[in-house]
Amino acid sequence: MHCPFCRHSDSRVIDSRTSDDGLSIRRRRQCPECGGRFSTIETASLNVIKRSGVIEPFSREKVMSGVRKACQGRPVTEADLAVLAQAVEEAVRQTGSSQIDTNEIGLAILGPLRDLDEVAYLRFASVYQAFDSLEDFEASISQLRADHVARAVDGDS
Numbered sequence: 001m002h003c004p005f006c007r008h009s010d011s012r013v014i015d016s017r018t019s020d021d022g023l024s025i026r027r028r029r030q031c032p033e034c035g036g037r038f039s040t041i042e043t044a045s046l047n048v049i050k051r052s053g054v055i056e057p058f059s060r061e062k063v064m065s066g067v068r069k070a071c072q073g074r075p076v077t078e079a080d081l082a083v084l085a086q087a088v089e090e091a092v093r094q095t096g097s098s099q100i101d102t103n104e105i106g107l108a109i110l111g112p113l114r115d116l117d118e119v120a121y122l123r124f125a126s127v128y129q130a131f132d133s134l135e136d137f138e139a140s141i142s143q144l145r146a147d148h149v150a151r152a153v154d155g156d157s
């Protein structure tokens with residue numbers, strides 16, 4: 001890592017700490033030549049293979065913008081979206097592969113989005129799973145209802 005001040009080709013790590021979400025490491029570095037201090041942030045690379053075949057780095061912002069559309073008019077805040085995007089990133093990183101396709105991201109979004117807002121979930125699922133009939137919506141809604149009943153029963157015990 002070159003020093004950003006004097007371009008010296010070496011630097012010394014003076015402090016390392018893991019971010020709160022455990023997904024990156026921040027290192028404080030010092031240049032032995034000019035004494036300048038700077039930070040680097042290290043994350044394991046995670047790439048997304050898009051349907052077009054294009055590969056790009058995973059972006060929480062893209063997850064958020066995809067979900068934000070489904071949440072229009074719903075009581076979902078930007079903070080909720082940020083938490084969801086973090087959960088999605090953790091889920092896809094847990095698969096252990098450094099390349100995932102957009103399909104896997106869609107799948108990882110469904111669970112946390114369902115917990116967040118069921119209407120937004122149905123909207124997102126209808127696009128992502130390409131619902132093409134009322135029956136598809138009915139099946140999803142029946143599933144949500146069945147789970148509500150299951151949860152209510154659990155609550156009684």
Ligand SMILES: [Zn+2]
Pocket residue numbers: 003004005006007008031032033034035036
């Ligand atoms: Zn330097």
